[in-house]
Amino acid sequence: METVTNKIAVSEKPEGYEGAGFFATRLDKVVGLARKNSIWPLPFATSCCGIEFMATMGAHYDLARFGSERLSFSPRQADLLMVMGTIAKKMGPVLRQVYEQMAEPRWVLSVGACASSGGIFDTYSVLQGIDRIIPVDVYVPGCPPRPEQIIDGVMKIQYLVETESLRRRDSPEYKAMLNKYGIE
Numbered sequence: 337m338e339t340v341t342n343k344i345a346v347s348e349k350p351e352g353y354e355g356a357g358f359f360a361t362r363l364d365k366v367v368g369l370a371r372k373n374s375i376w377p378l379p380f381a382t383s384c385c386g387i388e389f390m391a392t393m394g395a396h397y398d399l400a401r402f403g404s405e406r407l408s409f410s411p412r413q414a415d416l417l418m419v420m421g422t423i424a425k426k427m428g429p430v431l432r433q434v435y436e437q438m439a440e441p442r443w444v445l446s447v448g449a450c451a452s453s454g455g456i457f458d459t460y461s462v463l464q465g466i467d468r469i470i471p472v473d474v475y476v477p478g479c480p481p482r483p484e485q486i487i488d489g490v491m492k493i494q495y496l497v498e499t500e501s502l503r504r505r506d507s508p509e510y511k512a513m514l515n516k517y518g519i520e
């Protein structure tokens with residue numbers, strides 16, 4: 337009879353010093369490790385790419401493996417804004433308001449050609465990329481991207497989350513970047 341094995345992968349501990357009864361490491365490494373494995377996404381899905389996201393959340397691809405099964409439909413309890421689909425210019429201010437309501441630290445994943453560049457909709461009514469109104473951390477190409485690509489994008493966000501310095505959000509460079517978008 338086949339034995340059911342435990343396939344749960346345990347995260348690597350960060351670099352540090354250890355001895356009998358102690359382990360010491362840097363605070364930002366521990367915070368990064370915890371944040372990386374407990375990202376709460378806010379799905380801002382307006383069209384077909386949103387369907388790919390639904391597949392990504394389903395049993396086969398199972399975003400829960402990355403600790404991100406808890407979707408947040410309130411910006412104040414989310415730390416990853418996932419923008420999926422065509423963003424009409426009329427929708428731009430809504431998207432920006434959602435971003436502004438998220439607490440720091442926050443990250444943005446632009447999923448698919450429409451969110452990243454307007455995609456095939458090179459028209460007067462469609463925003464030609466969400467980075468015209470909010471900063472984007474990772475872009476996922478494709479029309480639509482497959483769930484594997486969305487997972488790849490989430491893993492790239494995880495890398496950024498894990499390695500981000502605790503001081504980055506207070507840095508003049510970060511504030512200058514937000515100022516460029518007119519965000520206080």
Ligand code: SF4
Pocket residue numbers: 383384385386420421422448449450451455456478479480481
């Ligand atoms: S990138 Fe393609 S699949 Fe995604 S929302 Fe646009 S048209 Fe739809």
